[in-house]
Amino acid sequence: DRLKEFPCRIEYLSRLKSASQQREICEALKAGKIDIVIGTHALLRDSVRFKDLGLLIVDEEQKFGVSAKEKLKALSRQVDTLTLTATPIPRTLQFSLMGARDMSIIRTPPPNRYPISTMVSVFDEQLVAHAIREELARGGQVFFVHNEVNKLPQLHAMLLRNLPTVRCAVAHGQMRPSEIEEVMLDFMAGDYDVLLCTSIVESGLDIPNANTIIINNGHRFGLSDLHQLRGRVGRTNRKAYCYIFTPPLDVLTPEARRRVAAIEEFSDLGSGIQISMQDLDIRGAGNLLGAEQSGFIVDLGMETYQKILDDAIRELKYGEFSELYGDELSNEGEWVRAQDCQVETDLDVALPESFVRSATDRIAIYREIDLLQDESALNQFEKSLEDRFGHLPERVKSLLTIPPMRWKAASVGVEKLQLKGGRLSLHFMSPGDSPYYGSQTFAKVQGQLSRYAHACRVRQMEDHLRVDVDGVQTVGEAMTFLDYLSNG
Incomplete structure (x- = not known):
């Protein structure tokens, strides 16, 4: 139409x-x-x-x-x-x-839309009745989703017992298509107040007057299913509500708890990408060359998995399939820098317990710091840290000097940097036959090292090059030397 x-x-x-x-x-x-x-x-x-x-x-x-x-x-x-x-x-x-497909993200919602208020609770008949009354009092309609067809009559009786004047329709996938269509059209026309249904309403429905959805046994749904169901409401300029009922959280599996927590946390408009990232982290990326569309990588971790995958792709590009990527490999941009640089130091750089009391919060902050990619992100993170916890102690300021040093080291091909006991040790990319060692970047590094030979020692290790520089006491001095190497 x-x-x-x-x-x-x-x-x-x-x-x-x-x-x-x-x-x-x-x-x-x-x-x-x-x-x-x-x-x-x-x-x-x-x-x-x-x-x-x-x-x-x-x-x-x-x-x-x-x-x-x-x-x-x-x-x-x-x-x-x-x-x-x-x-x-x-x-x-x-x-x-990983760049195999182009992706665009639509973040701007239609005008005058509001985030859907999401609440997770154990099942409570009185709360169900209250939610329905509140919605009907403002002239709206309600979805009640339960994914077991054989339990729908019991729930229908419960609704009529608590709300005898409510007009309630039932819809599920075992009904004839014509019956489903008739019920849906009647609900859209306002002939019913509540639609008691299975997840068949998950997509394709646009009913602006329905702005409360109740999802029973929400722990049995996947993250994307919960997000899609929640999206059935809030499709106009009226505040919408989503109630998700589960058993007590302590009896749920860890994965179910994470799903429920994620759907409650990410309720802002345009949060689908964050929910998908959580789903990716919980279920894994699946078999990239096979049929499985999700996989179990919780024990490995998403970042570790991604690094292993990137390393494997690079190894194949520069080894067995180098002839296929001749043009790409002729452009040094992809491999003149290390994928990442591991930093080890004995300097006093840490989050004091007096600054961030929760051990869980400290671990989360360390992880956020590790994932920072550029100066802009670092500046934003520093502001948010100060906003959350107050004035930054010197130890925290010192900690925030580590990421720029790591980025600079990676840009000249350093995979591991040690700053201990007044000595700076740089471990360059391995293996020793990497295309990096034939690049212009490494040629510049070699030239700078030859001019700095009086103060540094260059050693050929088993599979990589190592450079030791004595008399480097601070991150600032290490940055000065790295700048020197990169400006050859």
Whole structure:
């Protein structure tokens, strides 16, 4: 209906169409008589043929399995493809993060939208009744989601017992398509106050008057499912509410607790990417070359996994497949710097317990510092740290001088930096046959070291080069020497 004013023929294909209607649409597609076709998985059937497919748009990408995506890939080999999702599955997100797919993030919400207030609690009939009364008092409607069809009659009876005047409809996937459509249309028309349903309402519904959703047994849903369900409300300029009921948190699995905590924490508009990152961290990136779309990497950690993956890709590029990447390898930019630089020091650089009392907070802050990438991010982090904990002690200021030293060292090919006992030790990239050692960057470093030979010792270790410089007492002096190396 939204596209009816466009000067083109538009059809849709789904199970709501009769068999004869579906055949007619397929024939028109094959003949090129339809300009735009909108459909479900039905469009992936072998009987569907296109005369000249030019653009493929995949909405709700997280709902497609690997086999469906293989069919989409076959469709889209010579076709421009746009994939849309509020919460990309772990493998898709990983492909984007590693640069295999382009990704754009829409962060600006429509005007006059408000964040959805999210609350996690154990199931409470009185709280359910209160939430429904509050929404009905302002003329709104309510979704009540429970994903067990056999329990819906009990919940329906509970609602009528506590709210005898409420008009309640029931919808689930075991009903006939025509029945589901009728219930949905009646709910959209305002004939019902509450829609008691399974997760079939997760996507495709736009009901501006429904601004409270109650999700029972929320621990049984995935993060993306919870985010999608929550997105059924708050679609207008009215404050929306999401109630998620779970058993007591202490009886949930660690993964379920993390999912519930994440959906409660990330409730701002445009927070889908943060939720997807949490999902990636919880479930893992899956099999990049196989069918699994998520994988278990909790014990390994996301950053460690990413580093191992990057190292493996670089090793293959510069080894077995170097001929395929000749043009890319001729550009030194990717490999004249180390992936990262490990810093070891005996200087007094730490977060004092008197400054940050919680051990958990201190560990989280150390991790944030480790993930900083540039001066701008460091300045913002320093301001936020002072805003949270007050004036920064000298030890903390000294700690914040470490990241710039690490970045500078990595930029000249140093993988490990030790600043101990007044000595600076630089361990350059390994292995010793790395293309780095034939680069212009290393040639400059060699030239600078030769002019500084009176004050430093250069040693060839088993698989890398090591440089020791005595008389370096502070981070500032180490930075001066690194600047000297980089300015050759």
